Amino acid sequence: MKAFALFKKDWQSELRTRYAINALAMFILVTISVILFSIGQENISDHLTGGLLWVVIFFSAMSGLSRAFVSEEDKGTTLTLHLIAAPSTIFNGKLIFNVVLVYIMNIAITILFAFLFKSFVIQNFSIFLLAGLFGSFGIAVSSTIIAAIISKASAKGTLYPVLAFPILLPLILVLLELTKYAIDGKPLDSALVELAVLVCYDVIMLTASYLLFDFIWKD
């Protein structure tokens, strides 16, 4: 409940400042436009379109999701947060904010891809839905803890993608495989191992984040 109150504070702040939403929207539009210009009249394969989808999602996440902690540090309100809530409440609140932002972002990117790329046709919707559901949650958890780590650093902008790449790489590789299955229309049974890997990744990242956050947050 306290974490949800923190999320509501962040959401209201976001609606007033439009820091993350505007950055994300502009980044998505620019990246998709560049891809469209670069392929021109070429017909690209359906698998390549699936890969490009996750490339856009990864870099969009890098441009907007660090906001959760970086904006508090930039505004100087980190101390205020320390004084009103326990570390677990703060992490949960920021995580809810990033989860909501990632889901909105990924739905928007997928809809744009479906309209703009003829070769992006999902044959098995349930695999794609489950991959999106668990994958987006994994991206949100990893981005939140990395944002907490880099918020104290001086070169935040550079450090965020550098730290995020090795942490998100296993997740992106599994998501690419699952998207391929979904595009090929393979049955759900054939994707169970990859889906299990996704769930394990989410659980591991969530547990590690809770264990680490107290140390990151203090001092």
Added chain:
Amino acid sequence: MTNYSFILQDLTKSFSRRLIFKNINAEFNSGSVYGLAGSNGSGKSTLAKIIAGLLSPTSGKVIHKFEDKEVPMEKLHDHLGFVSPYLVLYDEFTAEENLTHFLKIRGIEIDNEKIKTLLNDFSLYGRRNDLLKAYSSGMKQRMKFIFSLIHSPELLILDEPTSNLDIEGKDKVYEIIERESKNKLIVIASNEESDLALCKEIIYVEEYKK
């Protein structure tokens, strides 16, 4: 009167090789005003932050007790009100929105009467619907006092409490310190003589540098 106390045990802090203070031992009990004094850069704010759990000591520890039970550090924010020049509230919200968010995040039911009383006490009721970014530095300082008192904490740590305040604001702060000290533990970190005049006991941080 609430029964709140904290003990400083062999408290030492250094940044890299620079010693700020060492081996501070002291006990603070509710119903009194204590002072942390010293010149600029002497370590008053560092000591205040360590007491508030915002900074870790290099060695030694701070033990907080409420009703004779030790307060875990992750629960300290429930008992603590903190005012300092480096505390920043949310500029994109109005005074009332700031207070409402703080209460909700703390899990405390919103008491509109208390919000109104505190805003009136600090002469901000008429500006309660203005964004904080439109406030002057003195008004923001008054707002920090409301932030520190809204959840009725047992411990108040006031780092340079009268900075940016006019005479009327200073008088109000002294009046509130007098009133709250009857049932709270108040610590003032300052080098203003008028602030320290309210204190029963004063720790001179510079004495702990040797």
